[in-house]
Amino acid sequence: MRCRASVRSSRILSSSMTSKGKDSLFLLYSFSFLSSNFLMSFDIAMCCRFPPTAATVSSSLLLGICSLPDTKFGSAIETALADSACYEQDDPNDRLSCFCDKALVNVGTDLARLVPGRVSTEVDARLAYDALGIVRKVHRLLQLYYELEVPSERLLFKIPSTWQGIEAAKLLESEGIQTHLTFVYSFPQAAAAAQAGASVIQIFVGRIRDWSRNHTGDPELDAICRKGEDPGLELVAKAYNYIHKYGHKSKLMVAAIRNKQDIFSLLGVDYMILPLKILQSLKESITYPDEKYSFVRKLSPSSAMTYNFSQEELVNWDEASFSSAMGPASKELLAAVLEGYANQTKRVEELFGKIWPPPNV
Secondary structure (H helix, E strand, C coil), rough: CCEEEEEEEEEEEEEECCCCCCEEEEEEEEEEEEHHHHCCCCCCHHHCCCCCCCEEHHHHHHHHHHHHHCCCCHHHHHHHHCHHHHCCCCCCHHHHHHHHHHHHHHEEEEHHCCCCCEEEEECCCCCCCCCCHHHHHHHHHHHHHHHHHCCCCHHHEEEEHHHHHHHHHHHHHHHCCCEEEEEECHHHHHHHHHHHHCEEEEEEHHHHHHHHHHHHHHEEEHHHHHCCCHHHHHHHHHHHHHHHCCCCCCCEEEEECHHHHHHHHHCCCEEEEEEEEHHHHHCCCCCCCCCCCCCCCCCCCHHHHHCCCCCHEEEEEECCCCCCCCCCCHHHHHHHHHHHHHHHHHHHHHHHHHHHHCCCC
């Protein structure tokens, strides 16, 4: 099998204040690989200008690698499909799952050699409502990384923010394993993830905004919209303030950034995942502090101390309170993304089933 990956480049932008009060922007790099239906060319010149420091490995990445020939990551998948431990699995489903785990870890290991920061590895979305299944999967992936001499401090494990995913993250974090809770579309998810001690919590600003523009019936989002505010940006601000006001260790990551205005509105958040075209336009922007959209920090630990939360928002979240507080938007968005990611994993398994065993094995 000969493969080539196509890469969509993006940045993780983290902003903080210097001792002189000026905004200092620290840029981390992240990239995602797209399936063959959404291939984009990789701008080498842009990569040189914004060197990569972090990465994510996922089922969509594996599909991207396998969609075209001659990628440097192709050998990682070939090696996975030739793995003797997977080959010895009698159950075909177990064999394919083993191949997928090996492929994720092999590619993740290659990425860890390319970037100085952490590599986040996707956990099968089909386990989203199985806390023990998630824990077992992460232990399995971590063991495979250990066999390839990748230390745990270089790794994150990307887990859906269902209640079961949050419970799994809590257990894993207690073992010193860093977790990345994703698909956060509501404050209950963000607060419960922070209480669980997740290392990274990821909110999707644009998806929340899109839902609110096309739907009504979510009381929390409707109230925000009536005030003329953006529900995605408001969720990020509330989650950031909650984390910092109450001393949680989590770092907040923002994704689905659609424009420069989103960036300016969220300066101070720990990480932003940015498409390179937005990053480039940001680099070319000239702004002044008194403008609405300018390089002035909007979120900070000190300002978080003045943010007021309701008693309902300050509960110690359990499964019952979590489930009852999830609104229509978060339920619908979470269900849709889990279905999409589960289908991607199935596509990878189907593909591996067709090409296994690889040539010369």
